[in-house]
Amino acid sequence: MTNIHNNHLSSFSRRDALALAGAASFVFASAHLGLSSAFAGYSHRQQALNIRLPDQLASQNPIIEGKLPASLRGTYYKNGPALRQGFSRSYKHWFDGDGFIQAFRFNGSNMQHHGQFVHTEKYNAENDAGDYFFDTFSHNWVDSAVARSSDEINVANTNIVHHGDRLMALWEAGSAWQINQENLDSIAKVKWHDDLATAPFSAHPHIDDDGSLWNFGQVPWSQKMILYHINPDGRLNKYNLLDMPNTSMIHDFAITKNFLILLLPPLTWELDRAKNNASFLNAHQWHEDRPVEILIVDKNDLSVLRRHHIPTAFHFHIGSAFEADDGTIELDLCHYKNADIVFNLHLNKGEKNLALPPMNPHHNRVTLSPNRNDGKVTRIHNYANEFPRTASVADSHRSQHSWSIGIDTETGLFRYALGVNLETGKVDQYDYGADCLLEEHIFVADNDRPTMNGIIPGWLIGLHLDLLDGKTKLAVLDAYDLVAGPQAMVTLPYGLPPGLHGNFVSAA
Ligand SMILES: [Fe+2]
Numbered sequence: 047m048t049n050i051h052n053n054h055l056s057s058f059s060r061r062d063a064l065a066l067a068g069a070a071s072f073v074f075a076s077a078h079l080g081l082s083s084a085f086a087g088y089s090h091r092q093q094a095l096n097i098r099l100p101d102q103l104a105s106q107n108p109i110i111e112g113k114l115p116a117s118l119r120g121t122y123y124k125n126g127p128a129l130r131q132g133f134s135r136s137y138k139h140w141f142d143g144d145g146f147i148q149a150f151r152f153n154g155s156n157m158q159h160h161g162q163f164v165h166t167e168k169y170n171a172e173n174d175a176g177d178y179f180f181d182t183f184s185h186n187w188v189d190s191a192v193a194r195s196s197d198e199i200n201v202a203n204t205n206i207v208h209h210g211d212r213l214m215a216l217w218e219a220g221s222a223w224q225i226n227q228e229n230l231d232s233i234a235k236v237k238w239h240d241d242l243a244t245a246p247f248s249a250h251p252h253i254d255d256d257g258s259l260w261n262f263g264q265v266p267w268s269q270k271m272i273l274y275h276i277n278p279d280g281r282l283n284k285y286n287l288l289d290m291p292n293t294s295m296i297h298d299f300a301i302t303k304n305f306l307i308l309l310l311p312p313l314t315w316e317l318d319r320a321k322n323n324a325s326f327l328n329a330h331q332w333h334e335d336r337p338v339e340i341l342i343v344d345k346n347d348l349s350v351l352r353r354h355h356i357p358t359a360f361h362f363h364i365g366s367a368f369e370a371d372d373g374t375i376e377l378d379l380c381h382y383k384n385a386d387i388v389f390n391l392h393l394n395k396g397e398k399n400l401a402l403p404p405m406n407p408h409h410n411r412v413t414l415s416p417n418r419n420d421g422k423v424t425r426i427h428n429y430a431n432e433f434p435r436t437a438s439v440a441d442s443h444r445s446q447h448s449w450s451i452g453i454d455t456e457t458g459l460f461r462y463a464l465g466v467n468l469e470t471g472k473v474d475q476y477d478y479g480a481d482c483l484l485e486e487h488i489f490v491a492d493n494d495r496p497t498m499n500g501i502i503p504g505w506l507i508g509l510h511l512d513l514l515d516g517k518t519k520l521a522v523l524d525a526y527d528l529v530a531g532p533q534a535m536v537t538l539p540y541g542l543p544p545g546l547h548g549n550f551v552s553a554a
Contacts, residue, residue: 097543098131099146101173104160105539112534114155114522115505117494120552121227122150122507122520125206125215126485126545128163133177139184139327140391143543144169145203145215145223147230150520150536153553157520157536164202164215164223165232171198183218184327196220197235197244204249205547209259210280212236213551216249218297219264219326227551238274238282245272249547250298250363258283260301260345262308266293266315273306273348286348294339295330295388297362300377302369305351306343307377307414311360312336313385332385334358340414340421342375354414356421360385365409365434366445366468373416378448378468380407380432381423406430406455409448409466427471430455431464433486433547437502437525449506449525451484460484463506463521465528476528478510478521483544485509489525490550501526507550511541518542 127143129136137143148161163169168180171191180199181190193199200220207214214222214236221235221244237243246263253259257278264271271288294310301307312333320329338359342352365378387405409431413422430453436445445468452462452475460483465474478484487508495503506525511518518541521532 096129096136097541098129098133099161099163099543100131102160102162103148103540103542104158106158108157108159108539109537110157110534111537112522112532114152114157114534114536115492116154117492118152118490118505118507118522119154120152120490120550122152122488122490122548122550123206123208123213124148124150124485124509124545124548125203126543126547127201127203128543128545130163130172130178133172135178135187137178137182137185138392139182140544141203142182142185142201143203144172144201145217146543146545147206147215147225148542148545148548149230159536159538160230161542162230164225166200166202166223167198168201181325184325186323186325195244196246200235203546205549207251207259207549208551209251209253210276210278212280216247216251218248219246220244222247238276239285242272242282242285247274248296248299251276252299252301254301260306262296262299262306264290264293264296266290267317267320269293271308273343275345275348284348288341288348288350295385298364300364300367301345302367302375304345305369305375306341306345306348307364307367307375308341308343309361309364309379310339310341311385312338312358313360313388327389330385330388334384340412342414352414352416352419354419354421356412356423359383359423360387362387362407363432363434365448365450366436366438368444375414377412377414378426378434378445379410379412380434380450381410382407405432405453405458407432407453409434409450426468427466427473429462429464429473429475431462431466432460435486435488437489437491437504446500447489447525449487449489451487451508454480460510463487463508463523463528465506465525474526474528476523476531481513483511483513485511485545486547487523488548488550491552493552509542509545511544516541 128146129143145164151158197220202215202217202223205216213225213227224233251259251261259276261274271290273286275283277283293315295313299308313330316331337355340354341350344351360382361379368376409426411424431450434448434450448466450464451460452464454461463476487506491502491504504525506523518538520536522534523532
């Protein structure tokens with residue numbers, strides 16, 4: 047293992063790592079708000095959006111309409127926040143539930159589904175107590191337990207990534223949790239290095255051409271960011287610690303051939319707010335008058351090479367990134383005019399016919415020239431969409447296509463599967479209907495067919511909750527002919543709460 051011991055890293059030691067955990071304890075222990083479990087009304091739609099799950103779920107014989115592709119073989123792993131069956135308390139914010147891992151296992155003709163909560167420290171402690179009592183991303187209980195480190199409130203609920211023969215459930219502010227690939231049992235937290243125990247390892251790592259993995263972790267209470275480079279075998283290669291005086295809420299980042307690209311929105315974590323009993327989310331302040339700062343980091347030594355600024359905006363997800371020979375960088379991303387969306391992602395609002403707040407993120411391209419410190423922002427198309435995915439096996443190739451889910455701007459529901467030609471802006475769309483709530487759709491390559499003219503053949507697969515019958519369904523579509531509709535639809539015998547991210551692991 048090679049650590050980059052340069053000026054600002056050399057001071058980061060085991061002692062500092064422990065100090066980070068202690069500081070986290072102070073922040074979370076000092077933050078308390080009044081109990082709010084406000085949701086009322088029990089329309090069918092609302093019941094569907096307040097699904098609670100037992101520790102494990104399994105279905106042996108889901109209903110399959112149409113025909114699953116014979117070459118679709120492997121497992122679609124999926125993660126997302128879920129509320130616990132048997133608990134009386136509830137969270138309103140989408141991001142607060144405990145991580146529930148699902149496996150959709152395809153054998154070329156059939157599919158089986160099973161799922162299980164991640165048995166984090168928080169999960170086990172609250173399981174013993176019979177209800178929620180730890181603080182979460184957006185919520186503090188009046189009688190919250192004192193968390194001694196951010197890992198005590200780690201819900202491991204945001205993404206699930208396979209790398210280095212390790213399946214990892216990921217959250218924003220704590221350790222990765224290793225999951226058993228077969229039975230989904232929680233194995234242990236991943237410790238990359240003694241000095242990095244309990245350090246945040248974010249939920250959107252990126253796998254490079256050589257099979258190595260890059261990631262970041264934000265430590266707002268210490269105003270630091272950790273950058274990670276993990277070898278293809280899953281062992282830490284190097285890490286670095288950046289000073290981050292105005293710590294922003296960063297969800298995703300991008301990699302190109304030579305760079306890591308980090309977008310810092312003007313949504314900053316404020317110690318004074320945290321000291322004043324705000325939840326972690328509400329300790330953030332939006333600065334309308336500040337630009338987005340973009341850091342271009344050198345992969346070689348994990349130092350900041352360039353800084354750019356673009357007008358005020360907020361981004362959850364970056365679709366793809368490409369670096370030209372002259373160092374010009376292009377990103378495509380889902381672009382919000384401000385961060386209101388983060389504060390309003392409530393699934394249990396108690397408002398009829400509204401699942402999510404109206405939102406209209408634009409699919410934009412940001413172009414960053416090495417000779418300038420600003421950036422050019424252009425619109426790719428006019429469909430409101432989120433959860434962008436690409437077909438590239440690695441993130442450092444220029445992507446020709448992007449897939450995402452489109453938003454019904456009247457209701458806030460994710461309703462459409464979208465395929466976007468990134469060169470022309472042309473959009474291919476399938477409309478699931480007004481009574482469906484889609485989840486992320488991902489591209490799965492068809493390994494039995496060759497790549498033609500740079501086009502990787504494959505499918506788009508994704509879940510949706512049918513709000514009329516309360517069942518969760520998985521659709522398989524031709525990735526390049528979405529308008530034709532699903533070629534197969536699998537209906538589970540139960541409804542699942544809307545999840546976040548997942549990835550497909552092809553059968554060996
Ligand atoms: Fe995400």
